[in-house]
Amino acid sequence: xxxxxxxxxxxxxxxxxxxxxxxxxxxxxxxxxxxxxxxxxxxxxxxxxxxxxxxxxxxxxxxxxxxxxxxxxxxxxxxxxxxxxxxxxxxxxxxxxxxxxxxxxxxxxxxxxxxxxxxxxxxxxxxxxxxxxxxxxxxxxxxxxxxxxxxxxxxxxxxxxxxxxxxxxxxxxxxxxxxxxxxxxxxxxxxxxxxxxxxxxxxxxxxxxxxxxxxxxxxxxxxxxxxxxxxxxxxxxxxxxxxxxxxxxxxxxxxxxxxxxxxxxxxxxxxxxxxxxxxxxxxxxxxxxxxxxxxxxxxxxxxxxxxxxxxxxxxxxxxxxxxxxxxxxxxxxxxxxxxxxxxxxxxxxxxxxxxxxxxxxxxxxxxxxxxxxxxxxxxxxx
Amino acid sequence: xxxxxxxxxxxxxxxxxxxxxxxxxxxxxxxxxxxxxxxxxxxxxxxxxxxxxxxxxxxxxxxxxxxxxxxxxxxxxxxxxxxxxxxxxxxxxxxxxxxxxxxxxxxxxxxxxxxxxxxxxxxxxxxxxxxxxxxxxxxxxxxxxxxxxxxxxxxxxxxxxxxxxxxxxxxxxxxxxxxxxxxxxxxxxxxxxxxxxxxxxxxxxxxxxxxxxxxxxxxxxxxxxxxxxxxxxxxxxxxxxxxxxxxxxxxxxxxxxxxxx
Numbered sequence: 001x002x003x004x005x006x007x008x009x010x011x012x013x014x015x016x017x018x019x020x021x022x023x024x025x026x027x028x029x030x031x032x033x034x035x036x037x038x039x040x041x042x043x044x045x046x047x048x049x050x051x052x053x054x055x056x057x058x059x060x061x062x063x064x065x066x067x068x069x070x071x072x073x074x075x076x077x078x079x080x081x082x083x084x085x086x087x088x089x090x091x092x093x094x095x096x097x098x099x100x101x102x103x104x105x106x107x108x109x110x111x112x113x114x115x116x117x118x119x120x121x122x123x124x125x126x127x128x129x130x131x132x133x134x135x136x137x138x139x140x141x142x143x144x145x146x147x148x149x150x151x152x153x154x155x156x157x158x159x160x161x162x163x164x165x166x167x168x169x170x171x172x173x174x175x176x177x178x179x180x181x182x183x184x185x186x187x188x189x190x191x192x193x194x195x196x197x198x199x200x201x202x203x204x205x206x207x208x209x210x211x212x213x214x215x216x217x218x219x220x221x222x223x224x225x226x227x228x229x230x231x232x233x234x235x236x237x238x239x240x241x242x243x244x245x246x247x248x249x250x251x252x253x254x255x256x257x258x259x260x261x262x263x264x265x266x267x268x269x270x271x272x273x274x275x276x277x278x279x280x281x282x283x284x285x286x287x288x289x290x291x292x293x294x295x296x297x298x299x300x301x302x303x304x305x306x307x308x309x310x311x312x313x314x315x316x317x318x319x320x321x322x323x324x325x326x327x328x329x330x331x332x333x334x335x336x337x338x339x340x341x342x343x344x345x346x347x348x349x350x351x352x353x354x355x356x357x358x359x360x361x362x363x364x365x366x367x368x369x370x371x372x373x374x375x376x377x378x379x380x381x382x
Numbered sequence: 383x384x385x386x387x388x389x390x391x392x393x394x395x396x397x398x399x400x401x402x403x404x405x406x407x408x409x410x411x412x413x414x415x416x417x418x419x420x421x422x423x424x425x426x427x428x429x430x431x432x433x434x435x436x437x438x439x440x441x442x443x444x445x446x447x448x449x450x451x452x453x454x455x456x457x458x459x460x461x462x463x464x465x466x467x468x469x470x471x472x473x474x475x476x477x478x479x480x481x482x483x484x485x486x487x488x489x490x491x492x493x494x495x496x497x498x499x500x501x502x503x504x505x506x507x508x509x510x511x512x513x514x515x516x517x518x519x520x521x522x523x524x525x526x527x528x529x530x531x532x533x534x535x536x537x538x539x540x541x542x543x544x545x546x547x548x549x550x551x552x553x554x555x556x557x558x559x560x561x562x563x564x565x566x567x568x569x570x571x572x573x574x575x576x577x578x579x580x581x582x583x584x585x586x587x588x589x590x591x592x593x594x595x596x597x598x599x600x601x602x603x604x605x606x607x608x609x610x611x612x613x614x615x616x617x618x619x620x621x622x623x624x625x626x627x628x629x630x631x632x633x634x635x636x637x638x639x640x641x642x643x
Contacts, residue, residue, distance in 0.1 A: 191467070191468035192441070192467045192468050194468075195467035195468050195485070195486045195487065196395070196398070196486060198486070198487040199395075199397075199398055199401065199467065199486035199487035199488060200395070200397040200398065200401075201487070202401060202487040202488065203397040203398060203400055203401030203404075204397065206401055206404050206405070207400065207401075207404065254397065255395050255397065255398075256395065257395075257396050257397075259394075259443075292443070294443045294444065295443050295444070296394075296420045296422065296443045296444040298443075321443075
């Protein structure tokens with residue numbers, strides 16, 4: 001950083017761009033070298049070592065330096081013009097500036113070195129001046145084009161890096177999706193649910209209620225098969241989803257008997273609409289766990305599906321645990337792994353990007369209402 | 383022959399309750415004296431009649447199985463066999479404290495074994511109460527707290543209970559009752575039960591005069607008693623707020639005598 005530098009340097013480094021700094025450096029260096037070359041090639045061999053000649057040498061470089069500033073401005077402001085125009089401008093400018101510089105140098109020499117009239121020798125002054133400024137213009141353009149090439153290469157590199165970043169993002173998004181699938185599968189095969197259901201079946205068998213046991217085994221198998229077979233990234237018609245939910249609910253109904261009341265308000269028009277497979281079941285399972293599973297008197301769960309304008313509105317609400325008066329820690333709701341909502345959100349993100357909404361709010365039933373808005377096929381982005 | 387074992391079954395799911403009852407009916411030497419579908423029912427039942435062995439489901443609405451153990455008066459607590467579908471942490475704690483448990487789905491053989499084990503345990507006089515091992519298991523699950531020494535205070539109004547880095551300052555007047563279970567004391571205040579490593583003597587020193595002994599392992603805050611019922615054998619039953627009932631043994635009856643004037 002620039003903290004150790006003086007205030008001027010700091011100002012300079014902060015306000016002057018890199019290409020500006022390079023110009024001043026090269027320009028000053030160039031004119032200084034001209035002085036050195038002049039000293040070595042003219043002053044020394046001709047033995048003009050008096051102060052006047054050395055001063056003239058330095059002053060003419062300074063004048064050249066000053067003249068090059070408007071020259072740069074002119075090139076800068078005409079940079080975007082056509083090549084022929086710019087060539088014509090360059091030639092005329094070199095002629096003009098070289099002439100001005102030649103006159104100034106000549107005049108300066110007459111004043112400082114007290115030389116006699118040198119105007120007859122003007123050609124001898126103009127000729128090298130032309131070369132000096134031609135060289136200046138050539139160098140200026142050389143540096144400019146080198147810089148351009150460099151920045152183009154850099155932007156290409158940036159582009160390439162961006163492309164690689166995109167590819168990386170894609171890969172990590174895919175792996176996140178796969179991870180969500182695994183988590184969901186584990187969640188679906190909730191061991192509590194499985195073992196409690198097996199216990200219920202054992203109970204039915206011991207009571208010799210073989211028909212009930214048989215149908216419960218059938219429902220459990222169908223539900224497990226649906227959980228294992230359904231591809232998490234594939235959507236199914238709401239009709240199938242509700243069917244899977246019914247299988248699950250029939251099992252829970254046997255377990256909880258009179259304590260569990262389920263009401264479904266499904267708009268028949270919504271049935272053909274597609275939803276992610278096994279989307280509702282974890283939400284209903286949550287509701288059962290947090291409401292019926294905690295309230296001694298049991299509770300009610302309401303599942304609704306409505307078809308709106310280019311969207312499908314789904315909701316799962318429950319009557320609450322009756323312990324905390326319906327108070328729910330909303331902040332924890334989507335984050336805590338126990339609630340299982342996080343994986344649902346991840347799945348929806350994978351499928352719909354941000355074209356969906358998923359909210360939790362207190363339900364009028366006393367518990368929690370989870371509301372989902374999904375784009376219908378008509379309103380989906382792909 | 384010895385008396386049959388008096389057994390209570392607690393499970394919120396009717397099918398699971400029936401199943402356990404059917405399995406236990408096949409076991410000799412026991413008598414099912416009650417079935418409860420919630421933890422609260424179970425606590426009331428335990429005050430109503432003596433129970434030797436309780437089959438207790440862990441996952442229940444309202445008070446779960448662990449809550450029932452914490453809130454049950456030590457002096458009426460039977461031996462416990464927990465029942466759970468899937469609860470690896472609890473199962474580990476039970477194993478460590480030699481508390482018996484059954485996994486769902488139940489198996490007849492395993493139930494038989496649990497009853498046999500409970501009989502052995504009840505015959506040996508070593509076990510003070512059924513609560514002892516179960517509370518040790520719960521303390522293993524949740525971490526037992528400790529009482530902070532506060533000898534400097536002349537007349538303490540609060541009980542400092544140190545739980546890890548956290549210290550609860552429990553107002554003495556908020557404490558309903560306290561019972562002992564082996565190395566642990568259960569301090570019941572409102573809906574909270576603090577399990578702490580302490581002895582009855584140590585704790586009694588920190589309590590004010592309204593706390594009196596009503597049973598070998600039970601102390602009650604007399605200010606919290608709402609009504610008193612006389613029951614047979616010279617015992618009586620105290621009813622507190624939150625539907626808590628506590629048994630007073632004959633030996634300690636004098637302590638509550640003055641309540642009745």
